[in-house]
Amino acid sequence: MGRSFIAPEACNCGAPDTGNMEVLAKYGSAAQKDAWLKPLMAGVIRSAFAMTEPGVASADATNIETRIERDEKNKEYVINGRKWWISGAGDPRCKVYLLMGKTDFGAKKHLQQSVVIVPSDTPGIKVTRPMLIFGYDDAAHGHMEITFTNVRVPFENIILGEGRGFEIVQGRLGPGRIHHCMRSIGMAERALELHVLRTTDPSRKTFGKLIADHNPTPIAESRIEINQARLLVLDAADKIDKLGAKAALKEIGMAKIIVPQMACRVIDRAIQAHGGGGVSQDFPLAYMYAMMRTLRIADGPDEVHMRQVAGYEIKKQTQLRDSYAKQKEAENKLVAAKL
Known part of the structure; x- marks a missing residue:
């Protein structure tokens, strides 16, 4: 897949489509799978994942500011925000975005985010420009900057439920x-x-x-x-x-x-x-x-993964140390009791 620039698409194994297929397969409803997963797996359409934002440090996804607000009267979510580096959004075959935003700004920080399905032809979506990578535009796939202004999707477009974004x-x-x-x-x-x-x-x-x-x-x-x-x-x-x-x-x-x-x-x-x-x-x-x-x-980025790997290792070693200390303490108590 990596030797050739065209192999991932030829085999329908390219980003971001594989990730979006996994999301729909794991978490999507039956209706969502019929509408979007099946055509994605058949290679009929392409997709994008709208997460990263230019206004915040998106390496920490709790910073994401795009708003997904409920309109109870019309049974719709109203989306407002700005995204960039949305890979695949430049492709004319891109028919759907999986968008991550916040449905509840007052919840615990990892329960504020949700993911909704947004058809790419929904009114209020504007692709403002392609981002360049060292001068390369990766056309037609592209890495786009997009604004969402009062974009409306029905409640049934939420994936898994509100607050399940992370x-x-x-x-x-x-x-x-x-x-x-x-x-x-x-x-x-x-x-x-x-x-x-x-x-x-x-x-x-x-x-x-x-x-x-x-x-x-x-x-x-x-x-x-x-x-x-x-x-x-x-x-x-x-x-x-x-x-x-x-x-x-x-x-x-x-x-x-x-x-x-x-x-x-x-x-x-x-x-x-x-x-x-x-x-x-x-x-x-x-x-x-x-x-x-x-x-x-x-x-x-490398730094985020370094932090996570170090965290796992620190947790493992400190748990071993604490377990050993408790074992020694128990042994010492047993010896003292015998004496």
């Missing part, structure tokens, strides 16, 4: 992150392949030697790092299969940190080996680097 997002983003990691491994493999072919091309000798003969170490470094990262991804995927995404959040987080960093290094070495061609439009490497560098921010 539950839905955690169920969506975990598998979505591992999908990104899998594709990134494939992209890194392609970059290494290009690196090797370029540096062993007999027509490109320098100072009487093949480029690879001057210093083969970067090739070895890339191979080692790809294999290390692949094993981390496989470990996370195995835990997802056996215990579910929630139980594998630490492993998913570790993979999401390591894999894009690894891919950036592998692609960077390949760019260096290609010289001026590496940063040009004649090879896919510059675009690959832009995608991988962006992935260190998308679906949670």
Whole structure:
């Protein structure tokens, strides 16, 4: 899926559609599945996930400000807000957004958010501009900035229920992150392949030697790092299969940190080996680097995942320490009683 830019769509395994399909499959009502999941799985339509906002630090999703307010008279939700980096919204086949906003600003901070289904042709939606990634616009897929002004959808468009947004997002983003990691491994493999072919091309000798003969170490470094990262991804995927995404959040987080960093290094070495061609439009490497560098921010920046992984590890070790301390205390009491 990662070797080719068109393979994810050709196999209907691309973001954000896979994540949206999982949301509808796990949490959608029968009517929602009929209306949106079936055509998505058939590849008839495309979709987008509207979560990130320009006005707040969206790495902490509790900051999201888009309002989803109830109109009891008309049995509708009224949506007002501004979103950006809405991947897939530029595609003319994009027919539906899954939008995350707040239905209750007074609830506990992780129970304020909800996810609603918003057909893309609903009045009040305005796609204001495509966001550029290092100058790339990713047309026609696109990463759009969108405003929602008094956008109305019926009550039955809520997914799972009000206040369930974080539950839905955690169920969506975990598998979505591992999908990104899998594709990134494939992209890194392609970059290494290009690196090797370029540096062993007999027509490109320098100072009487093949480029690879001057210093083969970067090739070895890339191979080692790809294999290390692949094993981390496989470990996370195995835990997802056996215990579910929630139980594998630490492993998913570790993979999401390591894999894009690894891919950036592998692609960077390949760019260096290609010289001026590496940063040009004649090879896919510059675009690959832009995608991988962006992935260190998308679906949670490195720092957020570092914080979460550290939290899991601290909790584990402190629980072990406290358990050991309680055991020693009980043993000491038993000894004192015998004495």
